[in-house]
Amino acid sequence: MFDIVGIGECVVDMTPAGESERGNALFERHPGGAPSNMLACAAKQGLKTALISIVGDDSFGHYLVGVLKDVNIDVRAVHFSENLPTFVALVDYDDRGDRRFFKMQLESSLSGFSPNHLDKELISQAKLVHIAGSMLAWPDSLEAIRQAIDFVHEEGKLVSCDVNWREMLYDQEYAQTIAKPILYEMDILKMSEEEMSLYTGTSDLVEGTKILCEAGVKLAAVTLGARGCYYRYKNGSGRLYTYDTKVVDTNASGDTFTAVMLAGLAEYSYDIDSISNDIMYHIMERANAGGAVCAAKRGAIYAVPSVEEIDNCMKTVPLLKLD
Numbered sequence: 001m002f003d004i005v006g007i008g009e010c011v012v013d014m015t016p017a018g019e020s021e022r023g024n025a026l027f028e029r030h031p032g033g034a035p036s037n038m039l040a041c042a043a044k045q046g047l048k049t050a051l052i053s054i055v056g057d058d059s060f061g062h063y064l065v066g067v068l069k070d071v072n073i074d075v076r077a078v079h080f081s082e083n084l085p086t087f088v089a090l091v092d093y094d095d096r097g098d099r100r101f102f103k104m105q106l107e108s109s110l111s112g113f114s115p116n117h118l119d120k121e122l123i124s125q126a127k128l129v130h131i132a133g134s135m136l137a138w139p140d141s142l143e144a145i146r147q148a149i150d151f152v153h154e155e156g157k158l159v160s161c162d163v164n165w166r167e168m169l170y171d172q173e174y175a176q177t178i179a180k181p182i183l184y185e186m187d188i189l190k191m192s193e194e195e196m197s198l199y200t201g202t203s204d205l206v207e208g209t210k211i212l213c214e215a216g217v218k219l220a221a222v223t224l225g226a227r228g229c230y231y232r233y234k235n236g237s238g239r240l241y242t243y244d245t246k247v248v249d250t251n252a253s254g255d256t257f258t259a260v261m262l263a264g265l266a267e268y269s270y271d272i273d274s275i276s277n278d279i280m281y282h283i284m285e286r287a288n289a290g291g292a293v294c295a296a297k298r299g300a301i302y303a304v305p306s307v308e309e310i311d312n313c314m315k316t317v318p319l320l321k322l323d
Helices: 035-042 059-070 118-125 139-154 173-182 193-198 204-213 251-267 277-294 307-316
Strands: 004-007 012-020 027-033 049-056 074-082 088-093 099-103 127-133 158-162 188-194 219-223 229-233 235-241
Touching: 004 035, 004 139, 012 099, 027 035, 027 059, 035 049, 035 074, 035 158, 035 251, 049 059, 049 118, 059 074, 074 118, 074 229, 118 139, 127 139, 127 173, 127 219, 127 251, 139 158, 158 251, 173 193, 188 193, 188 251, 193 204, 193 219, 193 277, 193 307, 204 219, 204 229, 219 251, 229 277, 251 277, 277 307
Parallel strands: 004 049, 004 127, 012 088, 049 074, 127 158, 158 188, 188 219
Antiparallel strands: 012 027, 088 099, 219 229, 229 235
């Protein structure tokens, strides 16, 4: 059995790496992709993980599969596209270390992901299936996600999702008309404050998470950046501050939050309704700490923290109390 099987992207992030002698910007190749980052962190928390994805049959694609193996993610269901290249994203940062993504290709291997790439035998071995919100961007991958959700629910298991909305992939109208109904089918939904506003029509954390839970979401977790997080589920809700680490790169910080949250839920067999609010609060504390530790490092997959690093953060780093 696998603790988590993820469905989504493994990509190359080209991140700033200084300047050449001529003053031209240099970019460094980093492995990334939200579900890949998340699964790498979950593996570091002791969970058994696998990824269902597609990359190009090119040097970048083979490099990424090697990285996935290196961070203990099962790659039996990572396919190679003969016709489309590996997805490459250009990443830039603002003065606060927050990311901006730019798409470099009109088409990539991800747009070729289809129901034929779903490994239902592998999905049947999962205790939880995690969906990358980016996979809602293309018609074939959208249909694959619909089928995956139906299959998992037929087996009586839960589906989680990190929305990870990127305007470079689909616009707000598409988000609200096409993506929203699918997101409301998720059992565990992690999103940013901006995404909550987009998909619920309100920026109020209490009202927004109520809308999600009334729609059928079992656990809604909203990350607030430097202001921490807010969550809601059947047995309660909570607003937590995060930890005051020195932020250098927020890439994979949200993915780490998701991984540590899911690792905490895995200790209770993902039986969300049986978890007391005190325990859920502690799970979210660890998730905040994980995200904070990750934000203090550069990179993505290789920046995700270990159990020991998260423990040390919670013991030694003060809370950042921003409202």
